[in-house]
Structures are given as structure tokens and as C-alpha cells.
Amino acid sequence: MVLVLLLLIALTPLGVHAAYDGALTVRLLIGRFRLTLYPPKATEEGKPPPKKREKKEKPKKAKEKKPFPRPNREQIRYSLQVLPPLLKKAVGRTRRRILLAPLRALVVFGGEDPADVAELYGKAQAVLSTVYPALKRLVRVREDAVNLYTDYDSETIFFRGEIGVRIRIGDVAIIGISAAAGLVKWLIGYRRRADKLEKRTIEKKDQQARAA
Secondary structure: OHHHHHHHHHHOEEEEEEEEOOOEEEEEEEOOEEEEEEOOOOOEOOEOOOOOOOOOOOOOOOOOOOOOOOOOHHHHHHHHHHHHHHHHHHHHHHOOOOEEEEEEEEEEEOOOOHHHHHHHHHHHHHHHHHHHHHHHHHOEEOOEEEEEEEOOOOOOOEEEEEEEEEEEHHHHHHHHHHHHHHHHHHHHHHHHOOOHHHHHHHHHHHHHHHHO
């Protein structure tokens, strides 16, 4: 009975649908059930869910938790180098049992330095042209449209995208075990690069202010 139960769990289809267009929406699909993970569901229209009553305790010095940093150019460069080979190795073990539908993304690269923008765009385009065909050989892809552009008049990177992933729970375990160590290493390096670009921008503005 235990083996049969484990087999049924491993064969259960699992899906995640995420979309970003100024606001993030994430839904989880388990079999025929759908669950909205983000944003949190309100009990009534326009009203947030009620807050739980907190027990009165002596005030403690709480450690400030750093929010997950928004991606900057240094982090994108690092991710383009580390993630593709890591994910290719992990996903290759599932033998095309993963379905991506839809897979849409629009990225517009901008920034203060046109040369830096052009360099980052070139690297992203090179990775896309090599990784995207390989991805289609590893997994099944439907409803796909990935486009990269540059906007030298913009100082920020614009992103809009939508992705749906369908996979069996057993395959999730295979990918997780294969990529766990590499993902931890990537996350550490990603966080270290969180403030580098911001510090450089502040120093550059200070130098310009002093020169003026």
C-alpha cells in the first residue's frame, strides 16, 4: 500500500503559472485543484484578510530581514553565466516530461551607460540564441514568444512575462536533488551582487556633483 501511494504521488501532475506585468501573480495546480499563492486572497472585495491576534510579549530586538533584492545588471550577468548549464543538466534527467505553456517574455534593456546596455543586451541575446533551442530539445514548449529590445532613453530594465510549468511530482524531486547544491551557490552569489551596481551609481553621482 505504501509503494502504491508513493507511486500515485509521484505520478500526480503538478503545475505552476506565474505572470508579471507590474504586479506578480502565482498560481499552483495540483491535479485538478488550483490555488492562488500570490497575491494573498482577500476575504471580501477590497478588504485584506483579518490579522491574527498577537500574544502580548516582552519587546524583543528583532533582526531585520533583508528583502530579496530586485535584479540589477550585475545579477543578470551572473545568472546568465551560472543558471543555464545548471538547469540544463537537471532538466535533462526528466527526458522531456516537462511542459512549458505558455512561455512569453518581453525584456527591454535600459541604463545610464549606453555601452553597458549594449553589452548586457548582446550577452542576453547570445544566451537566448544558444539556450532556447537547447531548452526546446529538453522540454516541450508551447505558446512561446521571447523578445529582447534596448531603450537607451530609459534608465531601468523593463520586464514583462508569463510562464506555465507542468510536471509530475516525481520529476520535481529528480530536478531538486540534481540542482540543489548549484542553486544554493547561485543564490549566495546573487545576493552578494545586490548592492554593487547601486554603490557604483551613487559614487558616480557624487563625483559628478563634486566636479560641478
